[in-house]
Amino acid sequence: MFLRDSRRWLAIVALLVLVLSLLSWMDVRFNRQPLLVFVQNGLRQVVAPLQDAMQRTFAVARQGIQNLQELGELRQENQRLRQENDAILEQALLLMELRAENSRLRELLEFTKTNVEYTFCPALIIGWPLAWSSRFILNVGTADGVRIDFPVRTPRGLIGRIVQVTSNSSELMLLSDELSGVGGRIISSGALGIVRGMGSQVPHLEMINISLDAHVEPGDRVVTSGLGGNFPPGILIGTVIRVVTDSTGLHKTATVQMTEDTFSLYEVLVIVSQVEISAEEPTEATQVEP
Amino acid sequence: MTKRIFLSTITLLIFLCQTTVLPQLLLYRFRIDLLLLWVVSYGLLTSAAEGLRFGLLVGLFYDLAIGFPFALHTLVKGVAGFLAGILANTFFREQLRLPLIIQSAAITLQEVALFTWHFMMFGSHFPWDDQVSSELILLLLYSLCFAALIYRLTAHLVSWLERTAYERSERK
Numbered sequence: 276m277f278l279r280d281s282r283r284w285l286a287i288v289a290l291l292v293l294v295l296s297l298l299s300w301m302d303v304r305f306n307r308q309p310l311l312v313f314v315q316n317g318l319r320q321v322v323a324p325l326q327d328a329m330q331r332t333f334a335v336a337r338q339g340i341q342n343l344q345e346l347g348e349l350r351q352e353n354q355r356l357r358q359e360n361d362a363i364l365e366q367a368l369l370l371m372e373l374r375a376e377n378s379r380l381r382e383l384l385e386f387t388k389t390n391v392e393y394t395f396c397p398a399l400i401i402g403w404p405l406a407w408s409s410r411f412i413l414n415v416g417t418a419d420g421v422r423i424d425f426p427v428r429t430p431r432g433l434i435g436r437i438v439q440v441t442s443n444s445s446e447l448m449l450l451s452d453e454l455s456g457v458g459g460r461i462i463s464s465g466a467l468g469i470v471r472g473m474g475s476q477v478p479h480l481e482m483i484n485i486s487l488d489a490h491v492e493p494g495d496r497v498v499t500s501g502l503g504g505n506f507p508p509g510i511l512i513g514t515v516i517r518v519v520t521d522s523t524g525l526h527k528t529a530t531v532q533m534t535e536d537t538f539s540l541y542e543v544l545v546i547v548s549q550v551e552i553s554a555e556e557p558t559e560a561t562q563v564e565p
Numbered sequence: 566m567t568k569r570i571f572l573s574t575i576t577l578l579i580f581l582c583q584t585t586v587l588p589q590l591l592l593y594r595f596r597i598d599l600l601l602l603w604v605v606s607y608g609l610l611t612s613a614a615e616g617l618r619f620g621l622l623v624g625l626f627y628d629l630a631i632g633f634p635f636a637l638h639t640l641v642k643g644v645a646g647f648l649a650g651i652l653a654n655t656f657f658r659e660q661l662r663l664p665l666i667i668q669s670a671a672i673t674l675q676e677v678a679l680f681t682w683h684f685m686m687f688g689s690h691f692p693w694d695d696q697v698s699s700e701l702i703l704l705l706l707y708s709l710c711f712a713a714l715i716y717r718l719t720a721h722l723v724s725w726l727e728r729t730a731y732e733r734s735e736r737k
Contacts, residue, residue, distance in 0.1 A: 291640070291643060296636075318630055
């Protein structure tokens, strides 16, 4: 059919090309005709909302696809961030621990610097043999100069004494142990007594055999008396929180709050010797057995 | 009537896809003319007269909707539909190679026509150089990705329209 009418068709097409080319040329060279603008505007007013709807639909679909694509990445990122978070938390905990340790060690160092009358052997608690135990294992032993009955303290006060020792470790018996006993003196009145432990589960000590005439009241501070020879005098033990007359009616008994919370101990100082300080030369020191 | 409604609706959908969705999906700055592929496919599957008429209408719609200058796309699409229609009934519809070649030729024709027109109108602002040539090759490659799809869809649609028209005539 086409071949039959080819001349006619070619003529039509050629005419169309000519006319349309002319129209196109006129559209550029001359101002756009108002009628054409009117028709174009009319069509665009119809088409524009459709384009807008299509665009919005596509945007929603695209966002949905993107969300789905990102889901896997987000999961991986979440996993990675969790791991990072765990690592950071671990580091933060380590940092807090190190800071606390640093603080304690600084305190110990400061204490040893300001208490030159004693020679200290710093020790780390490396073992808690039993729950609620009042016996700790320290990382120092005879090789460090530690002997049985050496007193152990912290910057805040006395906490116990060494009861067993090996070449590289020692056992610390806290003041709270039932077998512990230390000569005590109330600073304000000078009254003497024996401070003994009441068991690891009781957070207080008991000062017995205080003279009935002695003036003792809550808030008084108790220090070592030095009697008995095991503990040097003047080391703070604790504070009186209650005073009662014992069952015999012959003595007073005081309940003493220890200066140190023994459950949070990490580092302690073993007093390995006491130094005699010369009045003329305070820095010159000699060591004596405690 | 059914045929016209279907063709108009599909033309509108293709136009909407071409002007809204496709630009966001494609890389670089290529603007694939789906309407041209649609016109060429339709021409290939019908006849020269049908291709010319359809191309002119689609081109006119495009010109009125967003075309500038007016009548340029009417001209190009009309001629493309006509030329494609000349080859109608000279190959099996299931074949894909010839339609793709014709569509590539139509794209090239359109690009050359647009370039020539711009060059004639604006002079040296649009020199044809290696960059333009390489861009044309890339545009062809991009367009061919859609050409096969458009042709297949058009083939199905034309077959369905022919079947419907035949059934109606049989009923009468």
